Amino acid sequence: MNKRFSPVSLALVFVLQAGVSIGYAQEPYYKGKTIRFLVNFSAGGPTDVFGRLIARYFPKHVAGNPPVVVQNMAGAGGIIGANYVYEIAKPDGLTIGVFSGMYLPQILGGAGVRYDLNKMPIIAGAAETSIVYVRTDTEVKSPADLLKPAKPIIVGGFTRENNKDLALRLAFDLLGVPYRYVTGYAGVAELRVAVQRGEINVTSESLTGYNTGGALMVREGTVVPLYQEGLLGPEGGTVRDSRSELPSFPEFFRKAKGSDPSGPLADAYKISGGSRTMLRFITVPPKTPGELLQVIRKAAADTFADPEFKAEAERMLQFQPLTFVGEEAERVNAAVFRAATGPTREIVKKMAQQ
Numbered sequence: 037m038n039k040r041f042s043p044v045s046l047a048l049v050f051v052l053q054a055g056v057s058i059g060y061a062q063e064p065y066y067k068g069k070t071i072r073f074l075v076n077f078s079a080g081g082p083t084d085v086f087g088r089l090i091a092r093y094f095p096k097h098v099a100g101n102p103p104v105v106v107q108n109m110a111g112a113g114g115i116i117g118a119n120y121v122y123e124i125a126k127p128d129g130l131t132i133g134v135f136s137g138m139y140l141p142q143i144l145g146g147a148g149v150r151y152d153l154n155k156m157p158i159i160a161g162a163a164e165t166s167i168v169y170v171r172t173d174t175e176v177k178s179p180a181d182l183l184k185p186a187k188p189i190i191v192g193g194f195t196r197e198n199n200k201d202l203a204l205r206l207a208f209d210l211l212g213v214p215y216r217y218v219t220g221y222a223g224v225a226e227l228r229v230a231v232q233r234g235e236i237n238v239t240s241e242s243l244t245g246y247n248t249g250g251a252l253m254v255r256e257g258t259v260v261p262l263y264q265e266g267l268l269g270p271e272g273g274t275v276r277d278s279r280s281e282l283p284s285f286p287e288f289f290r291k292a293k294g295s296d297p298s299g300p301l302a303d304a305y306k307i308s309g310g311s312r313t314m315l316r317f318i319t320v321p322p323k324t325p326g327e328l329l330q331v332i333r334k335a336a337a338d339t340f341a342d343p344e345f346k347a348e349a350e351r352m353l354q355f356q357p358l359t360f361v362g363e364e365a366e367r368v369n370a371a372v373f374r375a376a377t378g379p380t381r382e383i384v385k386k387m388a389q390q
Contacts, residue, residue: 065129065328067100074125075134076117078110078223082245086162086316087134089352090336093345097338098331106134110222113195115141115148122151127321129328132159134318136242137199139311143376144385146197153319157329158369160336160361161317163267165277167246168204168285169259171237177260179292182213189215192227192236197388200240203265203308205387207285208238210301211292224249232258240265242315243280247354263288268309268375279355304383310375314360314368337361 073091077083084106091104109117118138125131133156141149170176175186182189191208193201201219208215218236221227224245230236231253241250246261253259266284269275276284285305289297297305318336320329339345340359349356360368376384 064098064100065331066098066102069100069102069130071095071098071102071104071129072131073104073106073134074117074121074131075106075108076110076114076138077108077136078225079108080249081224082242082248083114083134083136083316084108084223085244085248085352086136086357089345089349090134090318090339092348093339093342094335097335097342112148113141113198113201114138115146115151115195118151119148121319121321122156125321127324129320129324129332132318132320132332134316136316137194137311138317139314139372140199140202140307140376140384140388141195141197143307143373143381144197144388146195146388149197153369154373155322156319157322157324158365159318159320159329159332160340160359161314161365161368162360163277163313163358163368164242164244164315165264165266165280165312166200166203166240166242166315167250167261167264167280167282168207168238168240169246169250169254169261171231171234172257172260173234174237176262179262179288182211182262183292185213187237189213189238190236191215191217192221192230192239193217193219194221194223195219196390199308199311202384202387203305203312204238204240206301206305206308206384207265207289210297210305211289228253243277243355244353248352265312266309268306268313268371274306274309279358300380300383304380304387307376307380307384310372314365314372317365317369333362 073087075084075087088106091106094104095101109120114137118135121133142153176182191204224241227239261282263285264277264280264282266274267277274284274286286297
């Protein structure tokens with residue numbers, strides 16, 4: 037005999053299957069649970085700072101007020117942590133990825149990439165430029181000085197497919213500056229140590245990293261800031277991030293060379309600008325239920341709008357995060373992939389293999 041379910045029974049089955057407390061006087065889904073923010077770079081770096089800042093205010097915007105713990109899973113320029121959230125983490129709303137720098141490794145088919153950002157629901161993203169600096173013992177104080185440094189330039193980064201590395205290499209190739217390239221550092225904290233030891237003398241940090249760590253080396257006289265890498269503008273070019281007074285790379289190039297950057301390498305540089313427009317993003321494993329996705333997105337939006345969060349961001353970062361949430365974040369995510377198409381993608385891909 038066929039069983040018949042009442043509307044109440046069907047609703048209860050739906051709630052149990054979804055794993056979310058919807059309707060009725062049930063306890064919130066997150067009550068008694070712990071959320072894990074998985075950061076794909078090492079502790080002390082800018083992605084870690086970003087994740088921990090959000091983690092402090094996120095719980096009060098989730099029904100049940102679950103505590104948030106931050107776990108760092110660094111390695112391979114962030115790929116190890118991204119693969120973990122994509123392949124291993126359960127889609128139960130309890131593991132949330134806080135990532136940086138994952139676009140170009142996927143776009144360029146980087147070694148070890150198994151994640152797909154087009155299949156991972158995007159919670160939110162944040163645009164942020166990066167600051168390029170050089171050790172003072174190179175005697176580089178102006179754009180023209182970079183063309184004739186007192187010491188050979190040694191550029192340091194994460195991996196060959198990483199946006200950070202490619203943006204630096206493209207810029208220095210455009211400028212015609214000879215350099216040696218050293219890669220394989222686990223995070224920004226390790227790069228700072230390498231700069232202080234003199235293993236490398238040029239690298240970059242996001243605005244978060246620079247304001248919370250790199251600027252200290254400037255005050256100590258160890259390094260000099262050169263330029264900001266900029267963001268992807270509405271017309272597809274590189275524009276200045278207004279939260280930094282440093283010139284954008286095109287502005288720096290004009291002062292150094294007396295003309296605008298042009299040619300295939302200049303077009304390729306715009307790809308890295310697209311990645312910085314979504315430099316940081318928050319995501320969850322594939323197949324996370326839509327009900328949970330909406331809960332997490334709303335909590336992220338409420339966190340970013342929280343006056344206490346804004347005050348803490350201003351104190352800690354010295355600027356307000358430029359964020360996108362939900363559908364807006366999905367549109368920016370799609371725009372980043374669109375920016376990395378055509379012949380310029382092949383130029384960047386070839387560079388990543390050298």
